[in-house]
Amino acid sequence: MKELIQKIEAREAFIGIIGLGYAGLPLVIRFGEEGFHVLGFDIDPQKVDLLNEGESYLQSVPKDRIGDLVRSGIFLATSDFRRLSEMDSILICVPTPLTEKMEPDLLYIETTAHQIAEHMKRGQLIVLESTTYPGTTEEILLPKFRARGWREGEDFFLAYSPEREDPGNREYSTKSIPKIVGGITRNCQKVANALYRQIIDDVVTVSTTRAAEMTKLLENIYRSVNIALVNELKILADRMGIDIWEVIEAASTKPFGYFPFYPGPGMGGHCIPIDPFYLSWKAREFDFTTRFIQLSGEINISMPYHVVSKAIDALNGRKKSVRGAHILILGVAYKRDIDDIRESPALAIMKLLQDKGAKIAYNDPHVPKLHPMRKYHFTMRSKPLTKELLREVDLVMIITDHSQYDYQWIVNNASLVVDTRNATKGVHSARTKIIKA
C-alpha cells in the first residue's frame, strides 16, 4: 500500500480510465494537468482514433486541452484492454442505463469488471465512478477481483467515488467539486483518498462504498423530486391563472429554508431521469417501495404531454389544428448551452407532435444534426434561425433556453411562441404572442 501511495504522491502512478465520455474525459484532463500519465480505454474505436488525433467529440471537453495532452505524450486512448495490467490505478466511468423495463442495465459494469479481473496485477487501485445502486461495488466488482484468491486492502484496493460532473457549469470545475470517496477497507480508503487528493481540492470520506453509492443517488433523487414538485405546481398555477415563475422568484427572496427549482418541459440528461430508478429497483430486495421516486418519475415523464397540450391550445386560439401545422422547436439539448441530447424532453415533444401530424423543424446552435437513437429515430439537421423561418412557421416552441438566442428578436418575428422555460422573461413588446407552458 505504501509503495502505491508514494507513487501516487510522486505523480508517477500510471492512471487508466475506462469509458471516455462525459464523465471519463474530464478526469483524463484533470490527471493529465497534474502531470500523471493517463491511458484511456474505450470500446468505441472511432472515439479512440479521434482522441489520439487530439480531437474532442464533446463540446464540454475542449479539444485544445486533449490535443496538448496527446502531443506531450501524457494521454493516449486505446481499445486494447490487455494494457490494464500496466496501470497503477483504474477508474471506471462506463454507462449505467436502464433497460426498456426501467431496470438497471449493469452489462457495461459487468463487462468492465470481467476485463479488469482478466488483466489485473497485484497492488492496483480500482475505483468505480459510474452511478449505480448501493451494493454494486461490493456485490458485482469485489467477487470478480477476489477470484484469484487475492484479498482486498492487501493485494488490491477497491473503492467507489461518484462522478459529479455538471457539463456546461462555468462556476464549478472537476477540481473544485468536492469528491465523495468510500473504500471497501480502510486501506482501500487510504489509497483512494491519496489518489483523489492529487486532483481535487476537497475529498470527503464516507465509511463504506454503499454510503458513497447512496450519496450520489440522494443528490439526484433530491433534484428529481423537487423538479417534479414545481412541475406539478406549475400545472396547478396555470389553471389558477398564476405565473409559477413569478412565485418562485418571490419565494427565492427568503434567505433560509428555501432553494429554488424550476419547472420545464420534462427531465433530461443521463442522470436525473435514470438514476433514481436504480434505487427503486434495489429497494424491492428489501420489501420497500420508493414512493417519492415513483411519483416524481411519473410527473416528470408526463411533462412533455402537458407541453404538447399547451401547444395544441395555442394553435387552437389561432383557429389552427396541430395536424399540418409547421412547428419550429428551439433547443433540443436537454439543458442550456450544452450539446447533450440524451433523454432530452425535446425529442419526446417532437415525437408526440409528429404523431399528431405536425411538421417539425428544429434549431439548436449546439446540436447540428439529430441521428437515430434507441428510442427516437429522427434524422434532421438544425435549420438556420432566420427571420424568414420564424415568419414561415405557425408556432415556435422554446424547449431549451440557450443563452445564444435573442428572445426579443424571436418573439418579434414569430407569430406564436410557446415558452417552456420562461426564457422570454425579458421580452417587453409583443408579449401577447407568448404562451407559457
Ligand SMILES: NC(=O)c1ccc[n+]([C@@H]2O[C@H](COP(=O)([O-])OP(=O)(O)OC[C@H]3O[C@@H](n4cnc5c(N)ncnc54)[C@H](O)[C@@H]3O)[C@@H](O)[C@H]2O)c1
Ligand atoms: N454525463 C454526466 O454528466 C455524468 C455525471 C455524473 C455521473 N455520470 C455517470 O457516469 C457514467 C458514465 O456516463 P457518461 O455520461 O460519461 O457516459 P458516456 O456515454 O458519455 O461515456 C461512456 C463511454 O464508455 C464507453 N464504454 C461503454 N462500454 C465500455 C466498456 N465495456 N469498456 C470501455 N468503455 C466502454 C462508451 O463508448 C463511451 O465512450 C454513468 O454511470 C453516469 O451515470 C455522468
